[in-house]
Amino acid sequence: MRARVIYNPSAGREQLTRHMLAILEILENAGYETSTFQTKPEPQSAAHEAKRAALAGFDLIVAAGGDGTVSEVINGVSGLEKRPLIGIIPAGTTNDLARALKIPRADLLEAAHVIARGWTIPMDVGKVNDSYFINIAAGGYLSDVTYEVPVRLKTIFGYLAYLIKGAEKLPQIKPISMRITYDGGVFEGEASMYFVALTESVGGIQNIDPHMLMGDGKFTLLIIKTANLFELVQILSQLIRNGTHINHPKVTYCHTSSVKVENLDEHPLLLNLDGEYGGEGSVEFTNLQQHIQIIGNTSDYATPLPSEITESTSKLLEEIDSLDLEE
Numbered sequence: 001m002r003a004r005v006i007y008n009p010s011a012g013r014e015q016l017t018r019h020m021l022a023i024l025e026i027l028e029n030a031g032y033e034t035s036t037f038q039t040k041p042e043p044q045s046a047a048h049e050a051k052r053a054a055l056a057g058f059d060l061i062v063a064a065g066g067d068g069t070v071s072e073v074i075n076g077v078s079g080l081e082k083r084p085l086i087g088i089i090p091a092g093t094t095n096d097l098a099r100a101l102k103i104p105r106a107d108l109l110e111a112a113h114v115i116a117r118g119w120t121i122p123m124d125v126g127k128v129n130d131s132y133f134i135n136i137a138a139g140g141y142l143s144d145v146t147y148e149v150p151v152r153l154k155t156i157f158g159y160l161a162y163l164i165k166g167a168e169k170l171p172q173i174k175p176i177s178m179r180i181t182y183d184g185g186v187f188e189g190e191a192s193m194y195f196v197a198l199t200e201s202v203g204g205i206q207n208i209d210p211h212m213l214m215g216d217g218k219f220t221l222l223i224i225k226t227a228n229l230f231e232l233v234q235i236l237s238q239l240i241r242n243g244t245h246i247n248h249p250k251v252t253y254c255h256t257s258s259v260k261v262e263n264l265d266e267h268p269l270l271l272n273l274d275g276e277y278g279g280e281g282s283v284e285f286t287n288l289q290q291h292i293q294i295i296g297n298t299s300d301y302a303t304p305l306p307s308e309i310t311e312s313t314s315k316l317l318e319e320i321d322s323l324d325l326e327e
Contacts, residue, residue: 001031001032001033001059001060002032002033002034002035002057002058002059002060003027003032003033003034003035003058003059003060003061003062003087004034004035004036004037004049004050004053004058004060004061004062005020005023005024005027005034005035005036005037005062005064005089006036006037006039006046006049006050006053006061006062006063006064006065006069006073007020007036007037007038007039007062007064007065007069007089008039008046008064008065008066008068008069008091009038009039011064011065011066011069011091011092015091015108016064016065016089016091016108019108019109020036022109022112023064023089023108023109023112024036026109026112026113026115026116027062027112027115027116029116030115030116030117030118032059032060037049037053039065039069044072044075044076045072046063046065046069046072046073046076047072047073047075047076048076049076050063050072050073050075050076050077051076051077051079051080053084054076054077054080054082054083054084055080058084059084059085060084060085060086060087060115061073061077061084061085061086061087062086062087062088062089062115063086063087063088063089064088064089064091064108065089065091065092066090066091066092066093066094066095067092067093067094067095067096067097067135067274067275068092068274068275068276069092070088070097070098070134070274071133071134071135071273071274071275071276073086074086074125074132074133074134074274074292075131075132077292078125078127078132078288078291078292079130079132083291083292083293085118085120085293085294085295086292086293086294086295087114087115087294087295088101088103088111088115088294088295089108089111089112089115090103090104090105090111091108096135096136096199096201096202097134097135097199097201097294098111099201099206100135100199100200100201100206100214101121101294101296101297102296102297103296103297104297114295114296114297115295117295118295119295119296119297120293120294120295120296121214121215121293121294121295121296122215122290122292122293123198123214123215123290123291123292123293123294124198124214124215124216124217124218124287124288124289124290124291125198125287125288125291125292126196126198126219126285126286126287126288127285127286127287127288128271128273128278128283128284128285128286129279129283131273131278131279132273132288133198133273133274133278134198134199134274134292135197135198135199135201135202135274135275136195136196136197136198136199136202136208136274137195137196137197137271137272137273137274137278137285138193138194138195138196138271138272139193139194139261139269139270139271139272139283140176140191140192140193140194140224140269140270141174141175141176141192141193141227141267141270174192174227174267175190175191175192175226175227176190176191176192176263176265176267176269177189177190177263177264177265178190178191178194178261178262178263178264178265178269179261179262179264180194180221180223180259180260180261180262181259181260181262182221182254182256182258182259182260183254183255183256183257183258184254184256185254187223187225187252188264189225190225190227191223191224191225191226192224192225192226192227192232193224194221194222194223194224194261195208195220195221195222195224196219196220196221196259196285197209197212197219197220197221197222198214198219198220198287199212199214200212200220207239207240207241207242207243207245208220208222208239208243209222209243209246209253210243210246211255215289215290216255216289217257217287217289217290218255218256218257218287219255219256219257219258219259219285219287220253220254220255221252221253221254221255221256221259222245222246222251222252222253223251223252223253224250224251225250225251225252226250228250231248231250234248235248235250235251257287258284258285258286258287259284259285260282260283260284260285261282261283261284261285262282263281263282268280268281269281269282271283
């Protein structure tokens with residue numbers, strides 16, 4: 001068997017580079033003839049190499065880096081008829097997919113041992129036009145706000161930090177008129193954003209859908225039907241603390257095999273795929289059920305750990321609670 005490790009040399013404060021020989025030894029001892037590829041600065045470097053390696057007949061491709069590296073590898077292989085097994089060595093800030101699959105995030109070598117054990121989880125993949133995502137897609141008023149998120153907040157809470165930044169930019173947060181069609185229903189009206197999720201972990205928090213079942217061919221759809229600052233922060237607080245945001249009156253929540261989003265507004269409806277810019281306008285999401293086999297820590301996944309309130313999350317909660325809001 002042959003394995004290709006595609007790694008981002010700058011991820012994890014260069015820990016990957018320092019530990020690469022040990023990682024290769026672990027994979028070699030598991031029976032893989034292993035080689036490496038160091039990603040380049042040009043766009044889609046990991047995606048191009050993942051596709052090349054898959055077409056060359058590699059049995060396993062290991063995405064070693066942050067969520068961006070994982071997303072690129074998924075995009076590189078998802079369009080192929082024959083797709084290799086995927087492994088993950090998380091070395092980014094949030095590592096959402098690794099978190100969802102219970103892969104150790106604080107120990108790169110232990111993550112390599114998870115790959116060596118080879119317990120696979122069939123994962124759904126979302127498709128939008130010619131792009132793919134494996135964690136979450138989000139659309140809505142995300143343009144100017146996303147560029148002004150402080151690095152500190154982004155590190156603390158990842159993608160959802162953009163919503164916290166909205167507390168300072170209320171005049172720029174406006175609802176967008178949209179039509180969203182899903183299994184058994186249609187939402188038409190004003191909303192600030194929507195989420196189409198395949199795992200329960202977003203921005204390091206595992207509560208986006210307490211009833212998520214990965215690999216069932218269904219997206220979790222969340223529509224945030226408000227641009228009111230008080231309500232947005234209330235929804236975020238419920239998400240972080242206990243997952244009760246799905247019951248909020250300003251949230252539409254359901255499981256659906258497809259989602260069609262139409263922009264009925266003059267304002268551009270921006271799309272974010274796994275944390276990266278995915279275009280704008282009307283889009284249609286297709287669920288490719290159990291499209292990719294990913295190695296996970298299935299012994300933990302069988303009995304999910306309760307969502308933990310980490311130190312960084314606690315800091316974010318303190319920031320939310322300190323906001324001076326008026327309903």
